[in-house]
Amino acid sequence: MTRRTRTFGLFLLGLLVLFGLTAAHAALSRRASAASLRARALLVRRLELTDLCLSTEANYTRHLSLADFHTAFQDHPLALEHFPSGSLLGPPPHLRRSHGRLD
Amino acid sequence: MAAWIERQKNVLDFTLSSLLRRKGKNLALLAVYTLLVFLMASVMLATSAIRKEAAAVLREAPEMVVQRTIAGRQNPIPLAYLDQIRDIAGVISADARHWGYYYDPVVGANYTLLVPREDVPEPGTVTIGPGVSSARLALAGDTLEFKAASGEILELVVAGVLDGDSELVAADLVLVAAEDLRTIFGPADGLATDLVVRVANPRELSTIAEKIAGRLPDTRIILREEMLRTYDAVFSWRGGILALLLFGVVLAFVIISWDKASGLSQEERREIGILKAVGWETSDVILMKFWEGAVVSLSAFLLGFVLAYVHVFFFSARLFAPVLKGWAVLYPQFRLVPFIDASQITALFFLTVVPYAVATIIPSWRASVTDPDAVMKGIR
Numbered sequence: 179m180t181r182r183t184r185t186f187g188l189f190l191l192g193l194l195v196l197f198g199l200t201a202a203h204a205a206l207s208r209r210a211s212a213a214s215l216r217a218r219a220l221l222v223r224r225l226e227l228t229d230l231c232l233s234t235e236a237n238y239t240r241h242l243s244l245a246d247f248h249t250a251f252q253d254h255p256l257a258l259e260h261f262p263s264g265s266l267l268g269p270p271p272h273l274r275r276s277h278g279r280l281d
Numbered sequence: 282m283a284a285w286i287e288r289q290k291n292v293l294d295f296t297l298s299s300l301l302r303r304k305g306k307n308l309a310l311l312a313v314y315t316l317l318v319f320l321m322a323s324v325m326l327a328t329s330a331i332r333k334e335a336a337a338v339l340r341e342a343p344e345m346v347v348q349r350t351i352a353g354r355q356n357p358i359p360l361a362y363l364d365q366i367r368d369i370a371g372v373i374s375a376d377a378r379h380w381g382y383y384y385d386p387v388v389g390a391n392y393t394l395l396v397p398r399e400d401v402p403e404p405g406t407v408t409i410g411p412g413v414s415s416a417r418l419a420l421a422g423d424t425l426e427f428k429a430a431s432g433e434i435l436e437l438v439v440a441g442v443l444d445g446d447s448e449l450v451a452a453d454l455v456l457v458a459a460e461d462l463r464t465i466f467g468p469a470d471g472l473a474t475d476l477v478v479r480v481a482n483p484r485e486l487s488t489i490a491e492k493i494a495g496r497l498p499d500t501r502i503i504l505r506e507e508m509l510r511t512y513d514a515v516f517s518w519r520g521g522i523l524a525l526l527l528f529g530v531v532l533a534f535v536i537i538s539w540d541k542a543s544g545l546s547q548e549e550r551r552e553i554g555i556l557k558a559v560g561w562e563t564s565d566v567i568l569m570k571f572w573e574g575a576v577v578s579l580s581a582f583l584l585g586f587v588l589a590y591v592h593v594f595f596f597s598a599r600l601f602a603p604v605l606k607g608w609a610v611l612y613p614q615f616r617l618v619p620f621i622d623a624s625q626i627t628a629l630f631f632l633t634v635v636p637y638a639v640a641t642i643i644p645s646w647r648a649s650v651t652d653p654d655a656v657m658k659g660i661r
Contacts, residue, residue, distance in 0.1 A: 182301070183294045186576065193583035200590040204619035207594070211618045214446040215337050221447050223341035225397050226378055226477050228508050230335055231452045231615075232515070234391045234412070235607035237382060240453070242515070243508040244346070246501070248353040262607035266523065267515050272507035 233263040243270050289572075292565065296572040299552065310537050311581055317530045318585025318633050319592070323600065324523060325625050326593040328515060330617040335512035338450060339505070343477035344486060346378075346503045347493060357472035362497055366478055369492050371485045377473030379459060381466050383427065390416045390611035394466075396459045404458040406440040412452030414442045416611045425455075430467030437461060452613035538640040553645065567646055574641035578634040586626070594619045 221227070229241045238245035239261065259265065300307050347366065349358040358377075366375040380395040392413055402408050407425060409417075419425055419439050429435045443451050463469070480489050490502045553566055592600060597616060606612040 180294050182297045183290060186293075186297055190579065190583075193580065193587065196587045197583050200587060200619075201621055203590075203594075204621045207619045215334075215618065217444065218338045218447055218450050219341045221443070222338050222450055224399055225395060225451070225454070225456070226343050227450055228339070228342050228346055228503070230331065230338070230449055230512065231410075231412070231454075231613045232331070232449075233605045233607060233609065234393075234453045234611045234613070235605075235609035239605075239607075240382075240391070240393065243503055243511040244348070244355075246350065246353070246355065262604045263609075264607075266601060266604045270507065270511040271513065272503070272510065 232267065235263045236261040239263040239267050242267055243272075245270055245273065247273060289568075292568050293572050293576075296569050296576060299569070300573060300576060303548075307577065311577055313530065313533045313537060314577065314581035314633075314637070315585040315588070317534050318582050318629070319589045320527060320530055321629055321633070322586045322589035323592050323598065325629060326589055326619075326621070327598045327601065327617065329622050329625060330593065330620045331515050332512050333620045334449060334618060335509060339508050339512075342505050342508050344480055344483065344505045345478040345490060345493075347375075347476040347478060347497070347500050348503070349475075349497075349500050351499065355475075357469050358475055358500070360471050360473055362500070363476060365496050366476065366493055369489055369496075371480050371482060371489050373479045373481050375476055375478045378475050378477055379462055380474045381462070383455070383465065385417070386428070387426070388416050388610055391453065391609060392455045392611070393453050394455045394457055394462055396462050397456050402440055402456055402458050404460050405437060406458070407437045407461075408441045408443060408456040409439055410443050410451040410454035411445045411448050412611045412613050413455055414439075415614075427461075427465050429464045431464075435461065435464055448613045449615040449617075452615070453611050538637055549645075563646070563650055567642060570642050570645035571638070574638040578637045582630060582634055586629075590619070593617065 229243050231240065232242070233239040347358065347362070349356050349362075360377055363375050363377065366372055376398065378395075380393060383392045383394045384390075385392060390413070409419060409425070414420065417423075417425060419442075421439050421441050423439045424436050425439060427435045427437060437457065443454065457465070478489070478493070480486055486504055486506075490504060493500065493502055556566060556569075557563075592598060594617060597614065602612065
């Protein structure tokens, strides 16, 4: 085996070890964060919260599940979406479902 | 077996030297390929972690939220609606939620002001979320000013800061007493922001929702199931930013793969011709091209995935942060709990590695079944 093949073998082995480490890290982190997840769930129950706080930019991206049909229009019927977070977070599926078939 | 392994090693060695001869082109390919896997894996990991987090945390959310809409906007809901909901069979409880958004002109941040029904702060005090605490540099004992509806300044003492672990659900929360909320937002006697309903049997949720909608036609109802499903749609591919990001990378990848699939370069053809002339079989050439595809695609897949994992779970998906943060000042510094879904990794692997492997092998097979003399002369 040449030095080239050995080097590539080590490189690939290193990547495979890192790939394995991500799985191990995920499993360990999940176990370690079980208590804080429970605490967050209790806080949600106590405060009767409905959404995760992923963005505080606009009401419909702060409370994603409470967005309504009119959020796209905001202040007047031709207003363009001007909040960047709105282009990353999709509208809640229950809004789209409620539209039903139009044809 | 030993001979087989030896053959593979030799072919791999030849493949590596062949790849290194076209170092620049192959490194560019590896970089684009890694970037593609990185982007796709980042979205995949962040989405599944947020979905898992939402499923674990929002299972304790209210079973049903009832809001009133007038002229397409959410409006305060009359407390009198509570009795009409409580009358419905199967409803355990119906209660009012008092909350709203407050723009803080001092730092330019948006807060969610909420009156909790348990452990209500004393009038004149607030409990703040970790995001508010860091935006205002406020800790227990400090004072925060709020502009009241009357135009006066209301000073509220910070009684406590919610635990830093709660950032993902409570970063922007300001818990206030009901009278302070009324002072800030203006009196709204007999009205609440929305109502929360708990039912005895979760299977009856949709029936009860229909009954509420029938009795109170100016309301809309959001079920807990719908809140949970909402987080399946985060980082939507239809969202403009992701589509644009991916479009560029996918296009680059398609161009490179197409270049490979549509035919080999003159140099590569000559190489195959010479190999066949010196005695290589067609199967040997295909094996070499298989190794070439495997070296590039495996390296890119593993490298892209590991980088995406580090990006999402160690750096809180920083690449998406500017978009999520948008124009807002207060941005939750959440750490997602890592979650790896084996089926998603498999799907990502087949979506990225297989097309490239096919694109590499097919033209090589076409070249290697042709007469070596003709290949070297560049006839076919």
